[in-house]
Amino acid sequence: MGKGQVRVAVVQAAPVLFDKASALELIGKWARQAAEEGARMAVFPEVFIGGYPRGLYFGAPVGSRSAAGRQDWEKYWHSAIEIPGGDTEAIGRIAKQTGLYLVIGTVERDSEFSGSTLYNSIVYFGPDGSLLGKHRKLVPTGAERLLWGQGDGSTLTVIDTPFGRIGGLICWENYMPLARTAMYAKGIDILVTPTADARDTWQATLRHIACEGRCFVVSSNQYATKAAYPSELACYADIAEADEVLSRGGSAIVGPLGDYVVPPLYDREGLLVAELDMSEVTRSRFDFDAVGHYSRPDVFQLLVHEGKRAPVVAD
Template sequence: MEYSTVKVAVVQAAPVLFNKQSAMDKIASASREAAEQGAKLIVFPEVFVPGYPRGLSFGARVGSRTTDGRKDWERYWASAIEIPGAETQLLGELAKELGVYLVIGVVERDQEFSRGTLYNAIVYIGPDGELLGKHRKLVPTGSERLLWGQGDGSTLTVMETPFGRIGGLICWENYMPLARTALYAQGIDIYIAPTADARDTWQSTIRHIACEGRCFVISCNQFATKASYPDDLAYYEDIKNDPDILSSGGSAIVGPLGEYVAQPLMNQEGILIATLDLRQIAQSRFDFDAVGHYSRPDIFQLTVNDKKQRIVKNV
């Protein structure tokens, strides 16, 4: 590490759902606000672009789908981004202007094969404006599986920065012990966990990961209300009787011994700012290192397939 400390920012907000431009505008304004406060790493929630469609059914039931539901989904598909693409180019220009690392949850539209599949992804942009990498969620949770495809081991991304190695997993794939181990084995120092989970149990999860991985954990959720949903959706009725606050947030930053560096932010939009003392990472691994002196490779071994999976291979 070149730095002993780094200031980070966690943006808890929500765009207008299905509105890519709304998300991009919020990223620009929040990033500028965070950078003005000295943040060098700025994190946005799970699928911030173009939003998490909590509560929507898209007309899907076991054994059937509807025409109107397909139209809602096509609207979601149209608001997704490509990686790389026009939006990542704009994000790169923003990151370069501000001299920051941007980590943003997005819905990625596949551009390599059929263009018909979406992925829940994290995109990483460097302060030089370059696209550093991405991670695709390995297993979408529950009904998410109808919206997003499954990622593969080629995007279990951890990358070097002047303030340590950064990477992460999305929401409930953080409950996958072997996926976490794959990141620990790459020496992750700052573990980023965008989520859509605002429950108390999520706080237990991120504190456990910090203590298990002896790393900083940055968790980022959306604060979303019904006002962020376009009311002309075919299945807007799905959320009509839900509470006005659809996601109450809970974004937080946890240190490598499991203590809060920034307490959970609840029931409001906001930006958490914290200075991380990176020396605490080495200090915390004095008595526990999950993939180092506390591992037993003579008993336990993990094999990770990090090859990109293709349905058609040219030989």
């Protein structure tokens, strides 16, 4: 494999909801399979650790909260991880054992202030097991705002690797034009997009972003069924009548001119693996570079605040 090529893997699976041990076990399983197939990087779905609680209301109609909903949220809190912490050390050992760059969606528990707020985050690991960085979702979507706090500009993380610069935006953050522009300006070569969106329109988004950013887009979604929901959840009735398949997947890999490298996978779990020719990124920018020769800074400029915003500052 030449210097300009990299083999990447995308995981489409789901752990048991609110079961951190289940997620960590699956990370080891899928990482080993990706390594066996020659991958150097593996990408996992949005909030793979902790799980995406699709369909749950957490007992929170407008204007009130129920005791049962608080009980389930407490389970969710316990399934989150701190970054860094003992769980990231365990994942780092998996990265080192498999020699992979790991990109994993997780529910992150704040460890700096109250210890109670949760975030929807991406966490990055190097093949030496090191924790390379994280990104917190800037704006949780709809009812997600009940579960997760808002990230700030301090985690618009991009990681340098021997095969290019990787970074990510989570699910509908990719509909934020200014967030995308900020990532393009960081020289992104591979944009990872962990998601919970299985609609056909999400595929149009992936292809547009790849073509707009002239980068590879690697999207990972869960294939999730009701079997992943513990029946003892206080609010299990929320999904009792739902279809058996809660998320059909749709993970895919798209090239920098908007064409599929691997088309979307639906209706089953699986591992997508592809060889990416990173020189395609350079060739694709011959006629379009959103933050280079196709920009007009005399007309449009973007100001990005990357400082950390703290609720309490000690003087």
